[in-house]
Amino acid sequence: MTTSVPAASFTDPAPVERLERAAAALTGKNFAVEILDDAATARARVKELIPAGAIVFTGASETLRLSGIEEDINKSGRYDSIRSRPPMDRATQRNEIWAALSTPDVIVGSVAAVTETGSLVAASASGAQLPGYAGAAARVIWVVGAQKVVSDLPAALRRVEEHCLRLESERVMRVYGQPSALNRVLILNAEPEPGRGTVLLLREAIGF
Numbered sequence: 001m002t003t004s005v006p007a008a009s010f011t012d013p014a015p016v017e018r019l020e021r022a023a024a025a026l027t028g029k030n031f032a033v034e035i036l037d038d039a040a041t042a043r044a045r046v047k048e049l050i051p052a053g054a055i056v057f058t059g060a061s062e063t064l065r066l067s068g069i070e071e072d073i074n075k076s077g078r079y080d081s082i083r084s085r086p087p088m089d090r091a092t093q094r095n096e097i098w099a100a101l102s103t104p105d106v107i108v109g110s111v112a113a114v115t116e117t118g119s120l121v122a123a124s125a126s127g128a129q130l131p132g133y134a135g136a137a138a139r140v141i142w143v144v145g146a147q148k149v150v151s152d153l154p155a156a157l158r159r160v161e162e163h164c165l166r167l168e169s170e171r172v173m174r175v176y177g178q179p180s181a182l183n184r185v186l187i188l189n190a191e192p193e194p195g196r197g198t199v200l201l202l203r204e205a206i207g208f
Helices: 014-026 041-049 062-067 069-075 092-102 130-136 155-177
Strands: 032-036 055-058 107-110 112-117 120-124 139-144 184-188 195-200
Touching: 014 032, 014 112, 014 195, 032 041, 041 062, 041 069, 041 139, 041 195, 055 069, 062 069, 062 139, 092 130, 107 120, 107 130, 112 155, 120 130, 120 155, 155 184
Parallel strands: 032 195, 055 107, 107 139, 139 195
Antiparallel strands: 112 120, 120 184
């Protein structure tokens, strides 16, 4: 019988030994991993990792918003930010929109869960960031709070369904007047292109 994970375990930062286990497992699966102290350190590191003028797409993420990374990328003028480009018509330019979202030089975002066995789990209502995460983007940077580290994939999926969906629904209700949905879930078990994906794993909790 499956035992439900207590809600507190989805919000409390994982201790350093669990972060190190997750980092080691991810490294063994061709992800580049850095354990950083906090969001401010991650913000500075993201600036170092992305060259000026790069085409960058930011996935919807409370982690990026709260850390200031979203503003750095989309409002600084340092990069060619896809979110800062003039809007395109969804009805007549669907293919162009998806091509831009999927194949930037760099996509920056977060994930809903990281397992100690070396998997990343991302969930989305629209799926906008998922093609880039999965392999279309040349590089990916994920900024991940310590509370997102869980033991294994079943725990990761419970975190998505029982914790993240509720908080994201509350957020989008405030912004758009309708709840979110788990329309698309992506599980990354390894990176076929060594080093393409970088995980900045924080020692503090941030985001959902």
